[in-house]
Amino acid sequence: MPGNIYTKINRPSKEIIDLFKEIPTGIASDAQGRSNTMHAEIKGLKRDWRILGPAITVRCMAGNNLAIHQALYLAEPGDIIVVDGTGITTVSLWGTIMTEVARSRDLAGVVIDGSIRDFTESVDLNFPIFCRGVTPRGPHKGWSDDINVPISCGGVPVHPGDIILGDGDGVVVIPKGMAKDISEKAERQMKKEKAWLEEIRKGKTTLEAIGLQKNVDWLGVNKHEQAYDD
Numbered sequence: 001m002p003g004n005i006y007t008k009i010n011r012p013s014k015e016i017i018d019l020f021k022e023i024p025t026g027i028a029s030d031a032q033g034r035s036n037t038m039h040a041e042i043k044g045l046k047r048d049w050r051i052l053g054p055a056i057t058v059r060c061m062a063g064n065n066l067a068i069h070q071a072l073y074l075a076e077p078g079d080i081i082v083v084d085g086t087g088i089t090t091v092s093l094w095g096t097i098m099t100e101v102a103r104s105r106d107l108a109g110v111v112i113d114g115s116i117r118d119f120t121e122s123v124d125l126n127f128p129i130f131c132r133g134v135t136p137r138g139p140h141k142g143w144s145d146d147i148n149v150p151i152s153c154g155g156v157p158v159h160p161g162d163i164i165l166g167d168g169d170g171v172v173v174i175p176k177g178m179a180k181d182i183s184e185k186a187e188r189q190m191k192k193e194k195a196w197l198e199e200i201r202k203g204k205t206t207l208e209a210i211g212l213q214k215n216v217d218w219l220g221v222n223k224h225e226q227a228y229d230d
Contacts, residue, residue: 003067006148007074009160011054012176017078019183020052020165023190025172028165031185032178038154038171039087041132042111045119049128051109051166053080054176055158059146060084060114063091067145072098074147077106080164084151085114089133092117096125103127111164111171113153130166 020028029037044051056075058067060083071081081102085093094116102110109128115135116122122129148160156173158164163174174182199209207213 003144003146004149005067005070005074005146006160009054009056009148010176011076011079011161012163012179016176016179016183017052017054017163019179020163020174020186023165023183023186025165025167025169027186027189027193028172028174028182030189031182032172032174036156036173036175038111038113038156038173039132040170042113042130042154042171044128044130044166044168045116045123045134046126046128047168049109049130049166049168051080051111051128051130051164051171053078053108053164055080055082055160055162055164055173057148057151057153057158057160058083059149059151060086060093061143061145062086062088063093063139064141064143064145065093065139066141066143067147068093068098069141071147072101072105072107075102075105075107078108080108081110082151082153082158082164083110083112083114084153084158085112087113087132089115090135091115091137091139092135093139094129094131095138096121099125099127099129109164109166111153111166128166130171 092115096118112131115133119134161176165172196209
């Protein structure tokens with residue numbers, strides 16, 4: 001069955017994307033009700049890598065990377081290739097040659113729900129790669145897959161043009177139509193957490209600073225002044 005390739009996507013403006021330049025993934029997740037967070041196994045090969053940009057989506061047959069090669073040349077500078085590799089980690093979907101091409105085209109990174117190979121070379125090239133694993137086993141190229149269609153990556157829906165944010169904690173997806181609202185919630189959360197830290201540094205407990213004591217009281221926890229007796 002032939003795949004579907006859409007050569008154009010609707011990208012958010014640079015101004016909208018830049019709203020997330022200083023926002024960590026944890027805060028971006030909180031601002032979405034702690035949703036749109038990819039599986040914890042998907043991490044950067046280097047923990048200090050950070051990525052931010054619109055998604056070019058690829059949906060692959062397990063172990064097949066032909067469409068990713070095509071997506072490399074549809075992506076524009078600043079884009080992030082996001083691959084639904086079905087989570088299979090026993091076959092790599094990305095290697096050094098693709099990293100070289102992505103760097104030469106000024107892409108912002110790649111996120112793969114699957115594995116890559118050529119780990120050492122990829123780290124040395126310093127192109128941000130987020131994936132589930134690493135294996136020396138290479139892919140096949142015998143299936144026609146889909147580019148720039150809705151996919152699932154790391155258990156999260158991703159549409160072409162959604163904003164991808166990745167850092168040392170993992171990867172969060174920001175739906176492009178909700179980006180401004182999410183950024184405003186994230187900014188409020190960051191200010192709130194800064195205020196909490198200031199109170200904690202002055203000597204307050206987290207229960208006091210964050211206001212968690214009411215949760216403890218509501219749950220009706222029984223407090224015992226003596227040690228537990230076995």
